[in-house]
Amino acid sequence: MSAVRRLLVPMALGTATAVWDAAPIRAEVEGVHVRVFPWAAYGDYSRDVNLQNEPMYGGSVGLGFGRWLGVDAHVGFTTTQTVHGFTPYAVRSPAPPARDVAVTNSGADLIVNVAPAGWGTPYLLAGWQEARLSYVNRDSVRQPRSESGPEVGAGIALHLMPRLSIRAEVRDAVWTFPQGTPAPAGTDPVHDLFYVAGLELAIGGVGHGDADQDGIPNGRDKCPGTPLGTRVDANGCPIDSDADGIADGIDQCPDTPRGAQIDARGCPRDSDHDGVADGIDQCPGTPNGTQVDARGCPRDSDGDGVPDEVDQCSDTPPGTRVDARGCALVPDADNDGVPDAADRCPYTHPHAKVDARGCPLDLGARELELIRSGHIVERNIEFQPGSTAILPESEAIVSEIGDILIQRPRLQIEVGVHMDARGSEALDLDLSRRRARAVLDDLLLKFPQLGKAGYTFRGYRDGPPVAGKRGGSPEATHRRVEFKVLNMEELRIERGQRQLQSR
Structure with a gap:
């Protein structure tokens, strides 16, 4: 279980890197390409394995099938010592003294890239491995011994350049000793961890990086040269949600109404400062401070043609003729010669004779x-x-x-x-x-x-x-x-x- 916990730590770090994509540079090469990965490693053997921990050197060669999948073959070498004697598994004391042994690790893995869209590409691997143990004192063990089994792991490739990356990974090589193996090793699976790091070079393929850093590789980018920060679609072309000509991500006013004239920031112009954008404003040039309606025209609550801002009689009845102040020109609705304010009979028939109160003189x-x-x-x-x-x-x-x-x-x-x-x-x-x-x-x-x-x-x-x-x-x-x-x-x-x- 301790080996599994040791493996989970780097796997968690790789997954976190997949989520945190601070610089959207999609440098993972697309198409079929060759990957060369010289590396150095540190072998952390299980306590049930009769080998001392030592550094290791080697390399991997693989094929990438696009941005998501690949296969790798690896081989590594180290010279170490056993803990006791010549067995590949640990034995209880008393035991023979340590012996020199040359270890050759080889294997092949399927690589699955978890998030090949950022500057760092986390990946998972699974495959088969074998360790070949060649003891220096061949008088005791004439033929090399081999231990093999499945291996799993996780890693991350940090892209320095479109085709050059720093690659680090952890592999968990699982061995199972044969029936009859004495304690403490026994026949339970043992886990040997290898911490690997090196430089990886990609050869061939398409999509040599992402020159405009919009997240779409050059080989698929139909709109190269997109300004930095612009949101793009799957073709690498700018998205413009409000159709104002300024791409999302750069547009500081992303909800501009259609038809509005805008400035370089993507925000509506408003030449008369009435709150209605140029291009939509049906009454441009409205005096500063004037209250306007949704069309950008001065508000006229009583519909008398005089804006509310200057209308001194803001509740003029509909149809009343008004002066420049918005007040009735002749405040005598029935035209009987008596002002409405004093007219006790405000709806006298035309041409009727009225008294001083505005009421008819002739009664039926x-x-x-x-x-x-x-x-x-x-x-x-x-x-x-x-x-x-x-x-x-x-x-x-x-x-x-x-x-x-x-x-x-x-x-x-x-x-x-x-x-x-x-x-x-x-x-x-x-x-x-x-x-x-x-x-x-x-x-x-x-x-x-x-x-x-x-x-x-x-x-x-x-x-x-x-x-x-x-x-x-x-x-x-x-x-x-x-x-x-x-x-x-x-x-x-x-x-x-x-x-x-x-x-």
Whole structure:
């Protein structure tokens, strides 16, 4: 187990080097090539092997099949001594004295490069090895002895030049002695470690280094001369994620919007400093400090053509003509000669004669009824039987009443539909309520300036029909639509100004 732990240390170092790729120079030669590796080593034999640790010298010759795979054949020589006597395995004391022995190690391995993309290439190896032991005193052991078995290992090649590398590795040679071998060696596998280092030269192959250091060998690089630091694709050509002409890795603004003009750093130009890049800015030359929209044009919240920065009346109603300050040229929406600020009836009909408050001087019957009594009672708004649909001939009446109410935007109005008690109370009230809502919806549709906030609707059921004034038709007696003022104080002001009496 101690030999295995000794082997795991260099293997872990090799794997860490594969992960840490500080300088992306892919110097591992591609294609079929020859590798020559003269080396020096140190043999660290197992305690169960009857050999003393000594340095060793030798070399390897191999073939590389591209950047990932290769095969090596190696041979090394050393002269050492046994610990006791002439056996290849260790024996218990007392034992004969040490003897001189020449050791020749040879073998062949499959090489797998773990990460052939950096300045250092870690690799793993596995194969077969043999140790030939030639004892100097041949009177005792006339024929050399051999021990063989599998070997595994790991190493790293540090690329000094495209074809010259420093190579270091650790090999674990496994021996198993024959049956009957006495303790302590016995027949369990023993592990001999060889720490090897030297210079490796690559001959032949393609891809002589990586001149522009973009991680793609020269032989496969379709874009040689890529600036240092540029991210490239598998062909060695620059990647430009935001399509601004500056490659990723160099681009200091990698998320530039499409169409933006950029500087040498890959960052958008903004000549007028409004936060919208040139090339996208639809209003170049915006004054410094102006608030702009996504197009780079000055913000104009009320749409009056005057930017918010200089608009002194930033909530001008849509369609209002304004001056250079953004304020209404003529603050009189209904053109009745009374400024909107003082106009109590801001929606007077064109050419109508008005008083000082901006309200019409000439009043119709319905308008007088509203001012004097606080409601308008209309019996001629009719519906299709059993329905909420207003008959076409009644639409004009709704419009006339809307013309009256729009002159008085401060009034709060209840729209009430009164019906006779002809069926069940629940059905009659439901139908009257839905008809009241239909009248209000029609009114607001024709006069959206009225606004929903000041209007409510309600349905009424007034009792059984009685004979009325219309040709004796009992149905005409209770059926009516009322527009009732809920805030009578507003009408009292108008009555006093017009000197009208309530009734």
